[in-house]
Amino acid sequence: MAGEALGKDLGKGLGKPGQLDFPRPLTTVDVAIFTIRDDRLQVLLVRRPAGEGEPFPESLALPGGFVDVAKDRDLAACAARKLKEKTGVTSPYLEQLGSWGSATRDPRGWSATHAYFALIPEEAGELSADARWFPLSGGRLKEKLAFDHGEILSTAIQRLRNKVEYTSLPAYLMPAEFTLPDLQRVYEIVLDRPLEKSAFRTRILSADMIEPVARMRRGPNRPAQLYRLTKGREPVYFVRTFNPPE
């Protein structure tokens, strides 16, 4: 297998013999970046390059790539760098999702990726040329992805949905100012089911995660109070989930 062939010569030429003289897996970082656009949850994907020797040429994939031991202090910095490169966003909600490593996931050899997931508001930043938003319908992506990115993305969606049941994560998908019905709609989009208005309001308002601003949103009917995220607020964990379906 490719992994072993490549591996054999890695790690030679060290000062001290023995200790570190064995093949090393490839190390990458991938990021599942979510936003809400057109009333749907969407994920950012890039098209893989077509060059000679490239695995999965022209396939869609999560943004990511090799850890650069010269540039990247640590894994989170590497993920933040990739996010910045693709979206221009610098301070998103960024959480580690897990890691996937095996002999077979990359044809170039034994490789391990550290996966992150990020939530950003729609209007944030400017997309890089090779990146595009893809909608998820029913918590699924139509397109097939390179490597095991399909599996990673599924896990990310599952984790997001799961946490939305009992945390304030959707707040990180909102623009700077938003109304409570806006926020409820985002919860409903991610969970793909309707929520109770009154229970939702009590819960969110008593969580001390958002604060009213002076303005109201005016429209063709009753104006709605605008809110913003409470500054520097960590995500809030509720002690109960929204009542689960069925």
Add this chain to the structure above:
Amino acid sequence: MAGEALGKDLGKGLGKPGQLDFPRPLTTVDVAIFTIRDDRLQVLLVRRPAGEGEPFPESLALPGGFVDVAKDRDLAACAARKLKEKTGVTSPYLEQLGSWGSATRDPRGWSATHAYFALIPEEAGELSADARWFPLSGGRLKEKLAFDHGEILSTAIQRLRNKVEYTSLPAYLMPAEFTLPDLQRVYEIVLDRPLEKSAFRTRILSADMIEPVARMRRGPNRPAQLYRLTKGREPVYFVRTFNPPE
């Protein structure tokens, strides 16, 4: 720094030039293995070897080590292998905890570890010679650990405590047969606070995660019903946490 010096020559000597011709981080797997012993939560630690060039000689550390690209199919298999080597246990509760990677965590160079956490019953398996159980008091370990293992362990404890609030994880710490008060005691040990007896019983019994066996535990007072884990049961998630402290 050592990492760069070492890194410079890694990845040379490949068949194809260019593409994979850059330094690779070290890749390791570490496992935080928990059990309940003497009415306390305990974690398994090993003493690092004392050889020349070994980092943190004779320090305590989580069991773990380099991924072996020849032996290990994937990361979970690598974690399971290390668990087996240290405890003899083959089918524990094993969950990925996260990954830690940076230029500085290992003096030998840029390295990334994939951390797992495992729950095993006390009587399971035979410990390897270099491994010992260490009690945690108040969710803390007294001893200092090698690398960033202190941080990893803290995260593992936090994750365990957090999940115990709303899942059936402690069931994996139990022996084959146990009583409901036994199980409650384990929940209380991990959470470090008392729980309501009646609410606890209703919750556990209605979760369909354990089933009564024919026997009772007899003692100096009223006998207690013995239960066992429902076969092949995934962990159960409750829709409410136990009511949080304060």
Add this chain to the structure above:
DNA sequence: CTAAGTAAGTTGGACTGTACAACTAACTAT
């Protein structure tokens, strides 16, 4: 100017599950 329409936000009763505390049950030891 009024009436109809719509979305924001509130209110109240039914229901579910925990908190707390008192209770009964089953055994041992003296």
Add this chain to the structure above:
DNA sequence: ATAGTTAGTTGTACAGTCCAACTTACTTAG
């Protein structure tokens, strides 16, 4: 027999959701 201990149950209070009806504040059509 009686006291002691732990297993297990019961009942009332309370918190928060569920569900549905309600009020409020605005726009638009006639």
